[in-house]
Amino acid sequence: MPERFDVIVVGAGAAGLMCAITAGQRGRRVLVLDHANKPGKKILMSGGGRCNFTNLDIEAEHFLSANPHFCKSALSRYTQWDFIALVASHSIPYHEKSDGQLFCDHSSKDILQMLLAEAGQAGVEVRLNTGVETPVQIPNGGWSVLTNKGELSADSVVIATGGPPIPTLGATDWGHRIARHFGHEILPYRPSLVPYTADLEHKATWSELSGVSMRAELTVASRSWVGDVLFTHRGLSGPAVLQITNYWREGEPVVINWCPDQDVLVAWQRDRHSQGRKQLRTWLSEQLPRRFVNGLMQGWPGAEQTLADIRQDAMAQLAEKLHRYSFQPSGTEGYRTAEVTLGGVSTTEISSRTMESQRHAGLFFIGEVLDVTGHLGGYNFQWAWSSGHAAGEVV
Ligand code: FDA
Numbered sequence: 001m002p003e004r005f006d007v008i009v010v011g012a013g014a015a016g017l018m019c020a021i022t023a024g025q026r027g028r029r030v031l032v033l034d035h036a037n038k039p040g041k042k043i044l045m046s047g048g049g050r051c052n053f054t055n056l057d058i059e060a061e062h063f064l065s066a067n068p069h070f071c072k073s074a075l076s077r078y079t080q081w082d083f084i085a086l087v088a089s090h091s092i093p094y095h096e097k098s099d100g101q102l103f104c105d106h107s108s109k110d111i112l113q114m115l116l117a118e119a120g121q122a123g124v125e126v127r128l129n130t131g132v133e134t135p136v137q138i139p140n141g142g143w144s145v146l147t148n149k150g151e152l153s154a155d156s157v158v159i160a161t162g163g164p165p166i167p168t169l170g171a172t173d174w175g176h177r178i179a180r181h182f183g184h185e186i187l188p189y190r191p192s193l194v195p196y197t198a199d200l201e202h203k204a205t206w207s208e209l210s211g212v213s214m215r216a217e218l219t220v221a222s223r224s225w226v227g228d229v230l231f232t233h234r235g236l237s238g239p240a241v242l243q244i245t246n247y248w249r250e251g252e253p254v255v256i257n258w259c260p261d262q263d264v265l266v267a268w269q270r271d272r273h274s275q276g277r278k279q280l281r282t283w284l285s286e287q288l289p290r291r292f293v294n295g296l297m298q299g300w301p302g303a304e305q306t307l308a309d310i311r312q313d314a315m316a317q318l319a320e321k322l323h324r325y326s327f328q329p330s331g332t333e334g335y336r337t338a339e340v341t342l343g344g345v346s347t348t349e350i351s352s353r354t355m356e357s358q359r360h361a362g363l364f365f366i367g368e369v370l371d372v373t374g375h376l377g378g379y380n381f382q383w384a385w386s387s388g389h390a391a392g393e394v395v
Contacts, residue, residue, distance in 0.1 A: 012039035014384035015367025016160030022392025024122025056100035163341030191338030276308030
């Protein structure tokens, strides 16, 4: 006879653990399976090791999905305030970094330890190093789950296996394949919140700027974003770059305004007399990082001129380069470094209240595997907590 549980959750990540805790607290017998050797690996590496676990400002507009309304029900029933209260009840110190983003003061380990402690208290069992076959629906109700350690059965199976980013951590698209197997539509998915790679020409100049960080405005067809941009040896990274990749389409140029807070032509008109003897390079370096200015002016004829000497048309040319720089990324760093998957299991045949499949009773999908992707800033974890909680209340 297979070992019996009320609920089997596949995936001991953010969403899976939250679902298991919620169901366990309702008295359900819950087993969490994961093929990795440790639970919650992405939680541990998130937020630069300090886990940006939620955001003070959670609204549906911070999430992308083919159905923008899908996330609303779960987000409103388990909110950022619920998760913050849980964090506070474990006396975990945290702080707001910027734009409502909440980070642990010490370490992401605090969040994982909290979830594992809650799971333990709720009687949840976690089995690691466990490979799982495609679940089989039992004709008179329930599910059979074959693992490399034996056969199990449960009333409900919850797919919480996330997406393929960071395959070295054991990330897979197994959940997408399971959904397809059970007849769900899979929307095209790709790595997102991910650095851009540059072509050879840009790489040559930009690699000299590697490590320079500056405020810029990035624009693609459907969206603009202002924030920090970081030059890397491969291309461009930093919060504003990651954010815009949620909206970028392969092959599309990114228009960069390197000086979003003032119009350089207007500023030059203002200063050309009062600071006329100042070299243009020095003047620009007072507003932008010196290394960036040197890179920008390399080989540019007006580089050594003063504010008074430079001609209007030359200045207009420079302003164009600064305010409307068109960058054609050669691609992104892909799943190797992406933070999330954009796209995934279509929400069309998933209940927004419970996360249950409308095709197969007792089958649930939660977290990143679904076509719900948050902005950078704690939104993706909040989706994991909220969707996990929604399923945990009914499994
Ligand atoms: P998650 O990936 O957490 O868990 C899936 C689990 O399923 C894993 O334990 C995996 O081993 C397991 N699994 C996969 N395939 C399996 C299989 N075939 N069989 C058994 N088990 C399987 N978000 C945010 O809000 N704030 C932040 O600070 C960050 N920072 C961040 C940094 C980095 C480097 C990354 C890669 C990602 C982030 N994120 C983030 C995103 C966040 O980590 C992500 O959205 C959530 O972890 C998704 O939670 P899930 O539970 O859906 O998947």
